[in-house]
Amino acid sequence: MASTQSQDAIALLKEDHRTVEKLFEQFEKASGDGRKEKLAQQICLELSVHAAIEEEIFYPACEGKVEEDLLKESYVEHDAAKVLIAQIVAGAGSGDEFFDAKVKVLQEEIEHHVEEEEKRLEGLFSQARKADLDMDALGEQLAARKQELTKSYQASGIPKPELKTMTDAEV
Numbered sequence: 001m002a003s004t005q006s007q008d009a010i011a012l013l014k015e016d017h018r019t020v021e022k023l024f025e026q027f028e029k030a031s032g033d034g035r036k037e038k039l040a041q042q043i044c045l046e047l048s049v050h051a052a053i054e055e056e057i058f059y060p061a062c063e064g065k066v067e068e069d070l071l072k073e074s075y076v077e078h079d080a081a082k083v084l085i086a087q088i089v090a091g092a093g094s095g096d097e098f099f100d101a102k103v104k105v106l107q108e109e110i111e112h113h114v115e116e117e118e119k120r121l122e123g124l125f126s127q128a129r130k131a132d133l134d135m136d137a138l139g140e141q142l143a144a145r146k147q148e149l150t151k152s153y154q155a156s157g158i159p160k161p162e163l164k165t166m167t168d169a170e171v
């Protein structure tokens with residue numbers, strides 16, 4: 001349920017994490033190709049918007065205020081997830097025999113990444129919380145951009161992801 005009250009940045013990002021976890025659980029229990037594809041599409045949309053607003057707004061705000069290594073790993077983890085997301089989006093409805101496996105591996109990757117962000121004390125969010133960041137202002141920016149991107153992705157599909165750390169990658 002969308003709340004009309006403004007949220008601070010970390011509350012908003014954590015709520016996104018919970019939304020995606022629930023969708024992954026639903027995917028695990030779902031049967032029928034149509035239902036699974038619909039859930040997978042929704043997972044990919046939510047994750048694409050979430051990664052974009054973190055990379056455009058939240059991570060840059062953390063720059064210089066949290067451990068550099070942790071931030072760099074976050075970007076790489078996002079890129080790894082984007083590769084799978086692109087595969088899942090392209091594979092939906094095409095009878096990809098690895099479709100369910102890709103969603104499962106994406107779930108595992110995201111679980112790990114969310115843990116890195118939310119870990120108590122040393123996680124990215126904890127470190128950001130200790131830094132002097134205006135979480136309310138950031139929350140407003142994140143919410144506005146999230147709304148804008150969600151609309152656009154719903155209308156014209158999830159765009160081909162932009163990789164930030166693997167620009168030269170070729171497979």
Ligand SMILES: [Fe+2]
Pocket residue numbers: 013017050054114117
């Ligand atoms: Fe996140």
Ligand SMILES: [Fe+2]
Pocket residue numbers: 051054074078113117
């Ligand atoms: Fe993230």
